[in-house]
Amino acid sequence: MGCLIALFLVLAYLPTLAGAAVPSTTGLPVPSIGGTAPIVWASTTVGNTVYAGGHFNQYTWQGVTKTQSNVIAFDLTTGAPKSFPHTITTTTSGKDGVLAVERSPSGRWLAIGGKFTAVDGQPRSNLAVFDLSVPGGKLMPGFTGTDARVLSLALTDTRLYVGGYFTRAANVSRKGLAAYNLPSGALATEWSAHLNPGGQARALLALPDKLIVGGWFTSIRGVTYYSSGAVRLDTGSVLPWASQSPTYPIRDQMTTTTPVYQYAFTYISSLTTDGTSVFLTSEGDGALSTPPDIEAFLEHTAAVSPADGSIRWVNDCHGNTHDAFPMNGVLYSVSHAHDCSNMGVWGQLPASECRPVLAETTSGVVGPNGYTVPGYTSFTGYGHTSQYAWYPTLTNGGGTPPGGRADPTWTVTGGSGYLVVGGQFGYVNGKAQRGLARFGPVA
Numbered sequence: 001m002g003c004l005i006a007l008f009l010v011l012a013y014l015p016t017l018a019g020a021a022v023p024s025t026t027g028l029p030v031p032s033i034g035g036t037a038p039i040v041w042a043s044t045t046v047g048n049t050v051y052a053g054g055h056f057n058q059y060t061w062q063g064v065t066k067t068q069s070n071v072i073a074f075d076l077t078t079g080a081p082k083s084f085p086h087t088i089t090t091t092t093s094g095k096d097g098v099l100a101v102e103r104s105p106s107g108r109w110l111a112i113g114g115k116f117t118a119v120d121g122q123p124r125s126n127l128a129v130f131d132l133s134v135p136g137g138k139l140m141p142g143f144t145g146t147d148a149r150v151l152s153l154a155l156t157d158t159r160l161y162v163g164g165y166f167t168r169a170a171n172v173s174r175k176g177l178a179a180y181n182l183p184s185g186a187l188a189t190e191w192s193a194h195l196n197p198g199g200q201a202r203a204l205l206a207l208p209d210k211l212i213v214g215g216w217f218t219s220i221r222g223v224t225y226y227s228s229g230a231v232r233l234d235t236g237s238v239l240p241w242a243s244q245s246p247t248y249p250i251r252d253q254m255t256t257t258t259p260v261y262q263y264a265f266t267y268i269s270s271l272t273t274d275g276t277s278v279f280l281t282s283e284g285d286g287a288l289s290t291p292p293d294i295e296a297f298l299e300h301t302a303a304v305s306p307a308d309g310s311i312r313w314v315n316d317c318h319g320n321t322h323d324a325f326p327m328n329g330v331l332y333s334v335s336h337a338h339d340c341s342n343m344g345v346w347g348q349l350p351a352s353e354c355r356p357v358l359a360e361t362t363s364g365v366v367g368p369n370g371y372t373v374p375g376y377t378s379f380t381g382y383g384h385t386s387q388y389a390w391y392p393t394l395t396n397g398g399g400t401p402p403g404g405r406a407d408p409t410w411t412v413t414g415g416s417g418y419l420v421v422g423g424q425f426g427y428v429n430g431k432a433q434r435g436l437a438r439f440g441p442v443a
Helices: none
Strands: 032-034 039-046 049-055 058-061 064-067 071-075 097-103 109-115 127-131 150-155 159-164 177-181 200-207 210-216 228-231 261-273 278-288 301-304 311-315 321-327 330-337 355-361 409-415 418-423 436-439
Touching: 039 109, 049 109, 049 409, 049 418, 097 150, 109 150, 109 159, 150 210, 159 210, 200 278, 278 321, 278 330, 330 409, 330 418, 355 409, 355 418
Parallel strands: 039 097, 039 409, 150 200, 200 261, 261 321, 321 409
Antiparallel strands: 032 058, 039 049, 039 418, 049 071, 049 097, 058 064, 097 109, 109 127, 150 159, 159 177, 159 200, 200 210, 210 228, 210 261, 261 278, 278 301, 301 311, 321 330, 330 355, 409 418, 418 436
């Protein structure tokens, strides 16, 4: 989380890595989104095309502004817009529009989820699938949606998995998780993996042998899991996962001590993999019933075993982290990071500043985590990886975000050495550019 917190300094930091393995921090041409409070919430890359979804109604490219509703496609290596002539209709603003975008392994299917009512004028309740083998993407029939927001998606080439905090999918009782068959769009009635009442599936990752679920919950199918778990791809039956232990540190942590928390949580905000590790990002918050307001729990990145969820390393920066993307041995993350002293690098930034894009090695543990911030969970028993000295500047205004550390970045994707970041920023390295940024390989 992080707006105003107690200030403290670390007197010495280990140096960060040189930036040779990461893209240039120079922003490359890319469409600039527009509309009322425009934002990009989610993105994915299919071949050489980036698909980005959010809440916006236009984009500007090379001085020309065109209408585009909540989803845009553009070339990864040139930034030029591509044809994706679809209109996603939402009735409100804020955390509405397209909140999740995901592709199938073959690249044929593109799924979007969120809070919307129609696609191309056809009723669609928070969920839609497109066939990308048809130029421009064909909207698929079926896939009857949900009664509340879809927050996460995962696909195989024959099934779509949907997560959120809905209670019904395709007019059938489904608490937070559902599956649909591809390409028919029919609900997979043989698959069931309900969350506890009030649970939210905010992240999904389909591996060859399991579906990993992350979010804010305490059970799947009535079996204890704290914030993350694993189920079978074919039936949704539960599988062993390290988060079933009450001592697993990346988990829902509600306290009943005095003074009690008015609210307290930590949830997994994204899941991704490089084929060797599963990487998660986490957000945490807590507020005491009496001042001062304090924060706790993991707010950055971690790597776990894809076999059982056991923790491999924890990069314990502070500042809620929303998404991550591994590429060429580097894990890129987007957040409002404001203190990475636990990793032995830079410490607490001023209250109005953050570093919204970070790059860290995916392996090579150099820990353990060091400095422990008062009011936060301690991860001193876990190792961490190394951070690159790579800090492009993305801000919500001309330099300082109004109202403290507003989150400028929300999603990250890429490929072939190019990185794409989406969010609600209005400037990239001091130059006007809204909602999308693209960075390329060092020349």
